[in-house]
Amino acid sequence: MARHDGDNDLGAWSEFGTVSGMVAAREAEHLTGDAQTGFGDRPDLDGLPEVGLDTGFGATVAQVAADLAPPEGYHNQVDADGDGTLDEATYLGHAGGGVDILVDVNDDGQVDFVGTDTDLDNRVDYAAYDKDRDGVFEKRMFDDDGDGFLDRVEWLQDGS
Numbered sequence: 001m002a003r004h005d006g007d008n009d010l011g012a013w014s015e016f017g018t019v020s021g022m023v024a025a026r027e028a029e030h031l032t033g034d035a036q037t038g039f040g041d042r043p044d045l046d047g048l049p050e051v052g053l054d055t056g057f058g059a060t061v062a063q064v065a066a067d068l069a070p071p072e073g074y075h076n077q078v079d080a081d082g083d084g085t086l087d088e089a090t091y092l093g094h095a096g097g098g099v100d101i102l103v104d105v106n107d108d109g110q111v112d113f114v115g116t117d118t119d120l121d122n123r124v125d126y127a128a129y130d131k132d133r134d135g136v137f138e139k140r141m142f143d144d145d146g147d148g149f150l151d152r153v154e155w156l157q158d159g160s
Contacts, residue, residue: 068092070099076122080113080129081105087113106133123148128156 070091077086080103090102098118105112112133115124127150128137141150 071120074099074120074122076101076117078103078113078115078124080115080127101127108133110135124150126150 070093074091074093076089076091076099078089078101079085080087080089080101087103087105092100092102094100097120098116099120101113101115101117101124102111103113103115104110110130110133112130113127114137115127117123118125123146124143125146126140126142129139129141130137131139138156140154140156142152142154143149144151
């Protein structure tokens with residue numbers, strides 16, 4: 001999902017990797033007890049909560065899939081591209097609460113928007129965008145005042 005060909009990318013341990021990569025890493029931990037990738041410890045690049053979930057040792061594939069489901073009754077809708085039309089989204093629950101909202105804005109098979117609703121109030125608290133649709137998230141926005149509108153921008157890559 002993400003390119004790893006420059007000095008400014010988030011690296012192989014990007015918190016915005018593919019969902020299948022997150023599930024594979026969790027299952028590798030389950031099977032081996034201690035998954036080794038050769039990349040070393042994953043750095044915390046932004047100080048925000050992890051995207052994805054920690055299922056713990058011993059989780060089965062069915063348990064991982066059930067844990068990824070959003071909480072019962074969660075029905076959020078987003079317009080990730082700002083065109084006035086609600087976008088089709090995938091909702092992934094966090095083990096500790098909250099939901100990630102993934103949208104493929106241009107239907108190319110890659111996620112271009114990852115929003116996070118940390119408190120399940122159906123408002124995105126922060127979101128990452130792949131503005132040029134190249135697989136690298138360049139922009140993160142935050143809802144600092146909790147009104148449901150993303151007010152502040154932080155550029156993760158050169159994309160300003």
